[in-house]
Each structure stands twice: as C-alpha cells, then as structure tokens.
Amino acid sequence: MVKNIKKVKHVIVSFIVLIAIWQLVFITGEYNEALFPSSISVGKAFIEMFTQNYVILDIWSSLYRFLIGYLSAVISAILLGLFLGWFPKVFAYVNPIFQLIRPISPMAWLPFIVLWFGIGDMPAIVIIFIAAFFPVLLTTISAVGNVDKTYLKVAKNFGIKRLSVIFKIVFPAAFPQIATSLHLALGSAWVFLVAGEMSGAQSGLGYLIIDARNSLRTDLLMGTILLIGIIGFTLDSIIKFIELLILKNWGVKPGDRR
C-alpha cells in the first residue's frame, strides 16, 4: 500500500515537472503557438477531442486493430514456438530464415502489405502482427529448450502422452519466460500501430496524427501524441498486472527476473 502511494506520488510529481518545464520553455522562448503549442492550448485541445466524441471512435478502431493483430501474433507465435522448441532439428533449418526477416522493420513491408491486403484495417493489423510475432516466437522456442529436464523425466515416468506433455508440462513451465516476451511485444506492437495507421488508414490514432498535421493543428497533434502515450502506458500497466497475478502462482517473484 505504502509502495503504491509512493508510486502515484512519483507519477504525479514527474508529470507536474514536465508540464512546468514545457510551459516555461513556451513562455521564455516566445515561440509561435502554431509551431510549438503551450501546455494550456494542448489541454484545451484534449478537451475538444473528447467533447466532440470523434476521438473515442478512433481509440476504438485503434484498439480493435491492435487486439486483433497482437492476439493473433501471440497465439500463432506461441503455438509455432512450442512446436519448433520441441523439435530443435526442424528449428535449426528454419532459424536462418527468421534471423533474416527479424531485423527488417515491419514498416518496410508496408508497400507489399497494401498491395496484398489493400487499405483499411489490414495494413495496421499486419504490421502489428509482424512486430509482435518474432519476439514472442523466439522467446518461446528458447523457453521450451530451457524447460527443466526433471519435469520431462517426471512426465515420461508417469507415461503422459506427447501432446499432453506439451500443454500440461512444457507450456506452463516455459510460461514465465514467454510472459516477459508478451509484455515486450505489446510495447513494440503499440509503437508500430501508430506507424501502420499513418499510411492509408481512415481512422485511428495514427490517422488523427496525419489529420492534425494536414489541418495544421499542432495542439491537436500534441494532444494525440500524449493520448497515444497514455493508452500505451495503460496497456502496459494492465499486462504487467496480469503477468504478476499469473506468475504469483508459479512462485516467480517479480524481482527474480530480468
């Protein structure tokens, strides 16, 4: 409880200082409001965004794309990761391909994605998928390899069938490591959501950025940027909370990892 109060204190103080510095720079610098919005005008823009309702719809369409892309990436990465982790000989052949694709920014695929999937929701979804897929996949594969051999011996001893071993023993044993990658993948997927929506989408937070730019509203632009940060921060906190809740049952304390 005391720890939580302290945490809230840290958050509040750091934001107040940030806004104060921002405002100070604005006042002393005598910048053009159209180039560098003050914190007050951004605050007003924030109110405008929410009172005129449209931003809620954009948040929803962003979250919708995000969830579809992220969840499908996570599920397929974990399943494929379990398979490839279980058959390291197959992985040895596939791995070079992964290592080739992995360093390519998901954004580099965008022209092809638009050609293959058209515009609308798909580009953002596919880009999020690519962004989240590889970290989860590669972590799952290595986590499966790291599963305590004693568990596998126990499973063998009790005659547990192969497929059951994977879902009953290997997946839960690898889960703490996988959970870390889910967390990291969520962060990078959120980063790429905005990038994906900035090209071709007709709604969403990334689209709002483009829209604000086109109408030369730097206050709305900055407001949207902040909103993206706030939602990303919230999503991160939620998954952190879920992670802790689940890992408590594994006996993994938060300090044990990373």
Add this chain to the structure above:
Amino acid sequence: MYIEINNLSKSFVQKEGDFKALQNISLHINQGEFISLLGPSGCGKSTLLNIVAGFEKADSGSVSIDGIEVTAPSSKYVTIFQNYGLLPWRNVIKNVELGLETIIKSKLERNKIAKKYVELVGLEEFEKRHPHELSGGMQQRVSIARALAVNPDIIYMDEPFGALDNMTRYKMQNDIYRIAKSQQKTVIFVTHDIEEAVYLSDRIVIMSSNPGEIKKIIKVELPSDRDRTSEEFVDIRGKVFEAFNMKIDKNVEYMI
C-alpha cells in the same frame, strides 16, 4: 529374483577419452528389499539408477523386472529426484494428482487418492499451497506422495534428501523407512551419505569410481526399529567405512 541387473556397462565420451561410468554391474534384488547404492560422486550410481528406471540406455547388459526387460520408464516404477521435480504452477494436491491423470479418468476419484497420500506424508494442511511456499523437506514429501499415489511396485530415489538440512534429513529418513516398509515397496536409493545408507537399507551396494564397479555388498542386519546410536548400528557403519578405506585412497572425503 525380482530385479535382475546383468553385466551392465556404460561409458561416456569425454575430451580425455572414454569415461567408464559403469563396468560389468550385476545385481539381484528381491521384492520388498531396500537397497542403497553408496559411493563417491562420479561412481556411476545415478547412471545405474537411470538405466534401471528406463531413462537411459546401457551400452551392454540388461535389466529386467519380474522377468520383463526394462526399455522405457513406467509408472509401475517411479523415480524421486533430488530437486523434487514438482510443477511450480500446481498446488500440492494437483501435483500429487499428476501421475493419476493418465490412469484414472474420474476427477473425484483422483482427488480422493491424492488426498489420501498427502495425508500419509502429513501435509493435509498444505494441500492448497504451491511448491514455492513449502520448505525443501515438505516439497520432497509432496514428491513422495506423488510417487506413491500411482501405487508403484518400485521406488527409485536419486539422492532425494541431498538438498535438505541434517535435522530434516533424519526426519525424512524415518518417514521413508516407515512408508517403504508399511507399503511394502521395493526401493533403490542412491546416496553418498554412509549413515543414511546404514539406517535405511537391507543391503548396501558400495561402488567405486572410474570404472564404476560394485566394490562390496554389505548386508544390514538390524531390527526394524533402528537406532542410529546403537552399538550394532555403529558397527555396520564401521564396516562401510572400512570398505571405502581399503583401496581407494583418492576419496579422502570418506576418511576419518
């Protein structure tokens, strides 16, 4: 004979050439017997246990139980490991149920059996706890309960109390002795603790290392209420010490 180990050999390839973990091991074990494999680290006692349990293959020789050759692990013969092998995401009762899941369909029935064995090892108050919330001794009790739950004929124990402190060890030894006798289990128990071997065993198989061979078999003829301080106990302990001191002088750890 119940367990027949015939001419078992196994080597591992190492940088400095082949390491003979086991060489021509033959051993016959009766049903209900408590056998200890005693020896310094690297004498192949764990390898021998792993082969007998079906986890590893020997280079030559054979193991048969009740006339049937061992080729793979089976829940009729359950191994208990030094690091317990409990699944950290399952609570005590769910861990004990693990082995039953392939044998018994009914959830209720599984739960009933698991409860019975959790009680047998004295952990009924902790059945909803997860392994990380238990002490080492309690965790090992859970794995003993899990092994017993599938009603195996034989229990293999690979230095099961190696990670426990002395007092807990004594208590666990008392318990496993009582359980093995009352449940009429055949036990092969790997240890490097002489006193532990004397306290628990009907026969102690003393092994030497590189090549891993059976050096001597000592029969422990003590009453079932064994007293670690009695003259007879100390006497047999002395015999074991003697067996180690006779030839191997590199194993200083066993000299007084």
